Every structure is written in structure tokens, then in C-alpha cells.
Amino acid sequence: xxxxxxxxxxxxxxxxxxxxxxxxxxxxxxxxxxxxxxxxxxxxxxxxxxxxxxxxxxxxxxxxxxxxxxxxxxxxxxxxxxxxxxxxxxxxxxxxxxxxxxxxxxxxxxxxxxxxxxxxxxxxxxxxxxxxxxxxxxxxxxxxxxxxxxxxxxxxxxxxxxxxxxxxxxxxxxxxxxxxxxxxxxxxxxxxxxxxxxxxxxxxxxxxxxxxxxxxxxxxxxxxxxxxxxxxxxxxxxxxxxxxxxxxxxxxxxxxxxxxxxxxxxxxxxxxxxxxxxxxxxxxxxxxxxxxxxxxxxxxxxxxxxxxxxxxxxxxxxxxxxxxxxxxxxxxxxxxxxxxxxxxxxxxxxxxxxxxxxxxxxxxxxxxxxxxxxxxxxxxxxxxxxxxxxxx
Amino acid sequence: xxxxxxxxxxxxxxxxxxxxxxxxxxxxxxxxxxxxxxxxxxxxxxxxxxxxxxxxxxxxxxxxxxxxxxxxxxxxxxxxxxxxxxxxxxxxxxxxxxxxxxxxxxxxxxxxxxxxxxxxxxxxxxxxxxxxxxxxxxxxxxxxxxxxxxxxxxxxxxxxxxxxxxxxxxxxxxxxxxxxxxxxxxxxxxxxxxxxxxxxxxxxxxxxxxxxxxxxxxxxxxxxxxxxxxxxxxxxxxxxxxxxxxxxxxxxxxxxxxxxxxxxxxxxxxxxxxxxxxxxxxxxxxxxxxxxxxxxxxxxxxxxxxxxxxxxxxxxxxxxxxxxxxxxxxxxxxxxxxxxxxxxxxxxxxxxxxxxxxxxxxxxxxxxxxxxxxxxxxxxxxxxxxx
Numbered sequence: 001x002x003x004x005x006x007x008x009x010x011x012x013x014x015x016x017x018x019x020x021x022x023x024x025x026x027x028x029x030x031x032x033x034x035x036x037x038x039x040x041x042x043x044x045x046x047x048x049x050x051x052x053x054x055x056x057x058x059x060x061x062x063x064x065x066x067x068x069x070x071x072x073x074x075x076x077x078x079x080x081x082x083x084x085x086x087x088x089x090x091x092x093x094x095x096x097x098x099x100x101x102x103x104x105x106x107x108x109x110x111x112x113x114x115x116x117x118x119x120x121x122x123x124x125x126x127x128x129x130x131x132x133x134x135x136x137x138x139x140x141x142x143x144x145x146x147x148x149x150x151x152x153x154x155x156x157x158x159x160x161x162x163x164x165x166x167x168x169x170x171x172x173x174x175x176x177x178x179x180x181x182x183x184x185x186x187x188x189x190x191x192x193x194x195x196x197x198x199x200x201x202x203x204x205x206x207x208x209x210x211x212x213x214x215x216x217x218x219x220x221x222x223x224x225x226x227x228x229x230x231x232x233x234x235x236x237x238x239x240x241x242x243x244x245x246x247x248x249x250x251x252x253x254x255x256x257x258x259x260x261x262x263x264x265x266x267x268x269x270x271x272x273x274x275x276x277x278x279x280x281x282x283x284x285x286x287x288x289x290x291x292x293x294x295x296x297x298x299x300x301x302x303x304x305x306x307x308x309x310x311x312x313x314x315x316x317x318x319x320x321x322x323x324x325x326x327x328x329x330x331x332x333x334x335x336x337x338x339x340x341x342x343x344x345x346x347x348x349x350x351x352x353x354x355x356x357x358x359x360x361x362x363x364x365x366x367x368x369x370x371x372x373x374x375x376x377x378x379x380x381x382x383x384x385x386x387x388x389x390x391x392x
Numbered sequence: 393x394x395x396x397x398x399x400x401x402x403x404x405x406x407x408x409x410x411x412x413x414x415x416x417x418x419x420x421x422x423x424x425x426x427x428x429x430x431x432x433x434x435x436x437x438x439x440x441x442x443x444x445x446x447x448x449x450x451x452x453x454x455x456x457x458x459x460x461x462x463x464x465x466x467x468x469x470x471x472x473x474x475x476x477x478x479x480x481x482x483x484x485x486x487x488x489x490x491x492x493x494x495x496x497x498x499x500x501x502x503x504x505x506x507x508x509x510x511x512x513x514x515x516x517x518x519x520x521x522x523x524x525x526x527x528x529x530x531x532x533x534x535x536x537x538x539x540x541x542x543x544x545x546x547x548x549x550x551x552x553x554x555x556x557x558x559x560x561x562x563x564x565x566x567x568x569x570x571x572x573x574x575x576x577x578x579x580x581x582x583x584x585x586x587x588x589x590x591x592x593x594x595x596x597x598x599x600x601x602x603x604x605x606x607x608x609x610x611x612x613x614x615x616x617x618x619x620x621x622x623x624x625x626x627x628x629x630x631x632x633x634x635x636x637x638x639x640x641x642x643x644x645x646x647x648x649x650x651x652x653x654x655x656x657x658x659x660x661x662x663x664x665x666x667x668x669x670x671x672x673x674x675x676x677x678x679x680x681x682x683x684x685x686x687x688x689x690x691x692x693x694x695x696x697x698x699x700x701x702x703x704x705x706x707x708x709x710x711x712x713x714x715x716x717x718x719x720x721x722x723x724x725x726x727x728x729x730x731x732x733x734x735x736x737x738x739x740x741x742x743x744x745x746x747x748x749x750x751x752x753x754x755x756x757x758x759x760x761x762x763x764x765x766x767x768x769x770x771x772x773x774x775x776x777x778x779x
Contacts, residue, residue, distance in 0.1 A: 213707060214704060214706075214707030214708045214710065214711055215704045215707070216707075217703060217707055218707075250776060253776050349776070349777070
């Protein structure tokens with residue numbers, strides 16, 4: 001019995017003339033995600049993807065493969081040579097192995113699907129044929145078409161695949177098929193989730209993280225890199241641009257109203273992100289903002305920060321509650337890292353009474369005393385880029 | 393390139409050349425297992441004996457009273473737990489200082505979970521145990537008292553001799569353990585004058601390596617191990633001895649024995665220069681370390697700056713290759729500073745506290761460099777945050 005991992009794509013199949021492009025990208029992403037694993041073969045059989053690998057690493061490979069965006073369903077299957085003469089023996093071998101593992105099974109059902117229409121038996125003929133073989137061999141079993149203990153799926157393609165369980169996979173679209181975007185990545189809970197959600201829609205991410213060293217510690221930067229590492233099983237790799245915005249924060253602090261500190265800083269962060277986006281041929285920005293969550297995330301606050309840039313800004317969490325965001329963070333395994341206690345640059349110079357309903361005109365007026373372009377040039381000068389990718 | 397100015401010796405110290413040399417030799421050519429029957433084993437055993445001699449001589453105790461450990465934490469664990477009966481007596485209590493290091497505090501908390509009442513001995517503003525309060529808490533049901541000799545955050549010295557007399561009188565059955573990690577090499581330590589039952593110290597605070605330490609036991613036969621295995625260290629600390637590190641520890645102690653006076657002179661000179669500069673050149677500061685050298689070890693100065701988050705200053709100094717601490721390295725990453733809060737230091741100072749701990753090898757120019765950098769950093773932070 002040769003075990004394989006099977007993956008089916010969903011939306012990708014609907015992309016009409018672009019289908020080949022999407023499928024090729026999916027294959028490329030899958031291969032990249034499995035780099036470092038000693039897989040024997042990664043191939044397509046008609047509309048599904050299959051992975052053959054040594055059984056010792058099969059569980060690990062399966063978990064990694066189903067995290068690749070673009071696949072909707074995953075399963076563990078057994079593959080056989082397509083020979084109608086051998087079908088009965090193959091079914092017997094497959095079912096025997098399952099019964100050995102789970103002797104409590106009493107009822108079963110076959111569900112054949114003929115992807116290869118040239119196969120001599122039709123699906124409706126295969127089901128009763130194989131059912132009869134199993135009933136004759138295992139007297140304690142009976143057929144239950146509504147609620148069987150064991151559902152055996154028989155998938156007839158260029159080869160024949162038997163499987164019983166299937167699971168939901170990561171879904172979405174293959175990364176890289178919908179463009180590139182700059183994610184404003186902090187050390188908090190929200191931004192990794194926002195990045196994850198956009199990556200799921202096929203976006204290739206570039207991250208920018210802001211620090212205020214020496215007002216923040218190098219350990220905070222490390223924490224953000226750790227967070228980026230946690231995102232890797234889904235996104236493959238990511239460049240993190242580290243920008244020290246202390247000169248900007250100092251200038252705001254010395255020249256602008258204290259209560260506008262956060263909004264003004266965020267306007268600069270957006271501008272820096274946009275600069276990086278242009279340089280990296282990215283077409284949008286992503287933030288983890290959620291309406292009303294903190295003082296700067298009011299409608300007026302968002303308008304004030306949004307107005308500093310002209311690129312589209314995606315905020316996939318805008319309508320979500322904190323608890324919903326946390327649920328996703330836990331599922332994608334970024335939560336534990338996010339809650340480690342280290343200051344990020346937003347906490348430095350945190351105003352005592354931040355303005356919650358800033359008027360854009362007033363904000364722009366306060367900002368007019370600053371030499372925006374010169375400050376941006378200054379902080380971009382010291383930018384560092386760290387590439388995070390799978391370490392094996 | 394800037395030359396490094398390392399002022400965090402209370403966290404750890406550089407390993408001195410003589411130690412590296414001795415350890416390298418052990419690793420290169422005398423790598424036998426002391427338990428082996430052949431000559432190489434015997435050589436290694438002799439190396440252990442020499443180190444034990446060096447330490448016993450430094451502490452004025454017998455060689456059989458010294459057990460090698462992996463460092464301060466293990467020494468404190470074995471010292472505190474090794475003497476406890478398997479069944480802890482009912483209604484018993486233990487007393488520890490309220491400003492103890494985690495490796496004592498957490499042992500006490502574990503014993504508390506096992507039913508022993510844990511009593512904290514309060515300290516005054518200099519971190520010194522208040523005797524009148526201690527007397528009220530140590531009684532006939534006290535089975536264990538554990539006190540640090542020198543505080544790791546501010547350098548305050550605890551009155552071990554006075555406490556010991558009080559313990560012997562009020563709680564004759566109690567085991568008295570002392571955490572000497574910050575005291576060794578910094579103040580005179582002699583088991584002849586200190587009437588204690590166990591005393592732990594660590595190698596990496598005295599220019600030996602991390603992962604090695606020693607524990608003095610007044611009556612080793614009365615102690616049980618906390619790890620189980622073979623018969624090394626007379627069964628009290630099973631596991632193949634870390635011979636190179638033990639040899640290194642012996643050499644470090646031997647050098648301390650010879651240079652103690654010279655080190656004191658450097659520490660005191662540095663301390664005076666630093667305290668003077670803080671008083672005259674920096675405003676709105678609070679020195680947490682006791683000023684009298686009878687009450688404080690000379691290698692630590694703890695100072696708080698109003699209106700400053702000290703971690704920012706720490707990173708600004710780090711940019712100039714000057715390394716200090718915001719508190720003990722073991723607690724500075726935890727929330728708030730438990731130790732200084734226990735001493736009753738007002739909260740406005742807590743966030744602005746730096747611990748400066750210099751080594752005996754640092755000259756006065758290093759203090760000048762530190763002070764200049766401090767003035768600049770504190771000024772810059774205040775200008776931005778105190779507007």
C-alpha cells in the first residue's frame with residue numbers, strides 16, 4: 001500500500017483562462033513549502049495534487065502542505081495502479097488495514113467517483129461491486145448508505161485512490177497571484193492576523209516594523225522577527241524592513257501638541273510603508289486596525305492616518321471584535337508570541353490624553369511645522385532588511 | 393571602535409585569564425573522570441582536591457564541608473532543601489528576607505505549597521532586615537531561615553551574625569542558609585565568624601565560568617541530596633564532576649584570596665567617584681545603596697532618576713558600549729521591581745532605577761566615561777519626557 005497526501009484546490013479551478021497560471025503558482029508554492037522535507041514525488045493527477053513521502057515524515061508534511069493557501073480540502077489516501085482486474089483486491093487490502101486499526105467498525109459504504117470517464121465501470125456499478133466483495137469477506141459488517149462507520153471513497157484518475165477522511169485545508173488563493181502588499185507589523189496580536197488574512201487572499205507580503213531604539217529595546221525587534229517566523233508555515237517567506245522612527249517621534253514631541261503624538265506618528269508610519277511599497281512594487285498597505293479598538297482607531301483617527309497616503313489601505317480586521325481576532329491568532333499560532341511583554345514604539349511618548357476625534361485640518365496644521373520629506377529620508381537611511389524564511 | 397565599558401558585574405563577570413588557562417589545560421590534557429580507576433582518573437581527582445582546598449582555605453572551613461554545585465540557584469536549593477525532613481512537621485514555618493533572589497524566594501514558595509508557612513522578614517529603606525520585626529517572626533516552629541548576605545540589587549549587607557544569634561536562641565532547630573552569591577570577593581566572608589548552616593556561592597560572579605558554584609555545609613552528614621545518582625560529592629551532588637569548571641573556580645578563589653585587598657581599594661575608589669559624581673553632577677536622583685561601607689558591599693551602586701525610564705538610559709549607554717542594568721538580570725525582565733518596592737522606595741523612582749556594578753579591573757577613567765554618558769542620556773530623556 002502506497003500512502004499519499006492528497007490536496008484539492010477550490011476557487012483556483014474557477015479562474016477560467018488564468019487557470020494554468022494559478023495552478024502553476026500553487027505547485028510552486030507547495031514545492032517551496034515542502035523544501036527541506038525529503039519527499040519522493042509531488043505531482044498532479046488531473047485536478048488534484050498528490051505528495052508521496054516516507055511514512056516517518058508523512059504527518060509533518062501533511063500538516064505543512066494543508067497550510068498552503070489555495071488548497072481547500074486535504075486527505076490521506078492510498079494509491080493503486082489502475083487495473084480493473086485488481087480493483088477488488090485493492091479494496092480488500094485497503095478496508096482490511098482500516099479494520100485492523102479500528103475493530104469497532106460495523107457499517108460501511110463505498111462512494112466511487114470516476115474522473116477518468118474511459119474507465120470500464122461506472123461509479124454506480126463500482127459501489128455495489130466492491131460492497132459485495134467486502135460483505136462476503138467480513139461477515140460482521142453491513143452496508144449503511146446514510147450513516148456508515150466507514151466511508152470509503154474511490155477516486156479513479158490516472159491511478160486509483162482510496163481514502164476515507166477529508167479535512168478542510170487553508171483555503172484562499174495561491175500567494176503571489178493577487179499582488180504584493182506592505183504589512184505594518186507590530187509586536188501585537190492584530191497585525192500578524194491581518195497579514196495572514198490578506199496572504200490567504202493570495203497577497204505576497206512585505207513587512208515593515210517600527211522601533212524607537214534606544215527608547216525601545218533590541219529585544220522588541222527580536223520579538224517581531226519571531227512573530228514573522230510564526231507566520232512562515234503559511235506565507236513561506238517575508239522580508240521585514242526595520243525602521244527606527246525615533247527622529248520623527250522626537251521632532252513631533254518637540255514641535256507638536258502632545259495629544260496628537262500618536263496620530264502624527266502613525267501618519268509617518270503610513271508614509272514610510274508607502275515609500276517601501278513603491279520601492280518594492282507593492283500596490284497596497286495592510287494594517288491590523290479594528291474600528292474603535294484604541295484612540296487612534298476611531299473613524300476620524302483612521303481618516304487622519306489614511307489621508308497621509310494615496311495607496312489603498314487594507315484593514316481586514318476592521319469589523320472584528322478582539323475576541324475574534326484572538327481566536328484566529330491562536331489558530332495560526334502567533335498569539336503566544338504576541339502577548340510576550342516587550343514595549344513597542346507606540347508606547348514610547350504615549351500621550352496621557354490622546355485626541356480621539358482628530359480633525360484632519362488641525363492635524364495637517366500641526367504637522368506643517370515639520371519637514372516631512374527630510375524626516376522620512378533620515379529614517380529610511382538607517383533602515384535594515386531582515387529576510388525571514390523557513391529554517392530547514 | 394569604542395572600547396567596551398562593562399558595568400554589570402553583579403549580573404556576571406568576565407572570566408579571568410588564569411582561569412581560562414587552567415581550564416583549557418584540564419580540557420586538553422587532564423580530561424579524565426575522577427571516578428575512573430586509572431591514573432587519568434586519579435589526576436582529575438587530585439585536581440578536585442586542590443580546588444576544594446583553595447575554597448576551604450578562602451572560607452576558613454574544612455574541605456569536607458564544601459560541595460560543588462552548578463551555581464547559585466542549585467546551591468540555594470540544596471542548602472535550603474537538603475536538610476528538610478521527608479515529612480515536613482505540622483505547624484512549621486520558614487522565614488526568608490523579603491528582598492531575596494528568585495532562587496531563594498521560589499524555593500520558599502514551593503515549600504509553602506507543601507504546607508510550610510512562609511514568613512517574609514521585612515526590610516528598611518536600605519534593604520536591611522529590620523531586627524525587631526525579624527524577632528517577632530522567627531520562633532520555635534521555624535525550621536528554615538534563608539537570608540542573602542549581600543543584596544543583588546543595591547548591595548546592602550545583611551547582619552548575618554546578629555541574625556544567627558537570634559535564630560539559635562529563638563529557633564534552635566532551624567536550619568540557617570545564607571545566599572552568598574553577591575558577597576564572595578566583595579566583603580570578608582569567613583565560616584569561622586559567621587555561624588551559619590549552609591552558604592552558597594557561584595563561580596561566574598567572581599571571574600570563573602557559568603555553571604559552577606560551591607556550597608558550604610556545616611554538617612554535610614545531616615544533608616540529603618536533591619538529585620539522585622552516583623556517589624560523587626559524597627552522594628550530595630551526584631553526576632560526573634565538572635572538573636574544568638571546578639578547577640577554574642579554585643583558581644578564581646585562590647586569586648581572590650591573594651588580591652582581596654587590592655580589589656577592595658579599586659571598588660571603593662570607583663564607588664566614591666561614582667557617588668560623588670551622582671551627588672554633584674546629576675539632579676533629581678536617589679541613591680538606593682546604603683552610603684556607609686559597613687552596610688553595603690562596595691561593588692554595586694543603585695541609583696534612581698526621577699522622570700526617566702531607566703531602560704531607555706540603559707539602551708542609550710549601550711550605544712556607547714557601556715553596559716549597566718535596570719535591576720538584577722534575573723528580575724529585570726519581570727514586571728516591576730519587586731525588590732525595590734519591598735524596600736519602600738516610592739513608585740516615582742522605581743521605573744528610573746539603574747544598577748551599576750563595576751569590576752576590580754576597571755580604572756577610574758571608566759567611571760568618568762560612565763558619568764559623562766549618564767549626564768547626557770538622562771538629560772536627553774528628561775528633555776523629551778518631562779516637558
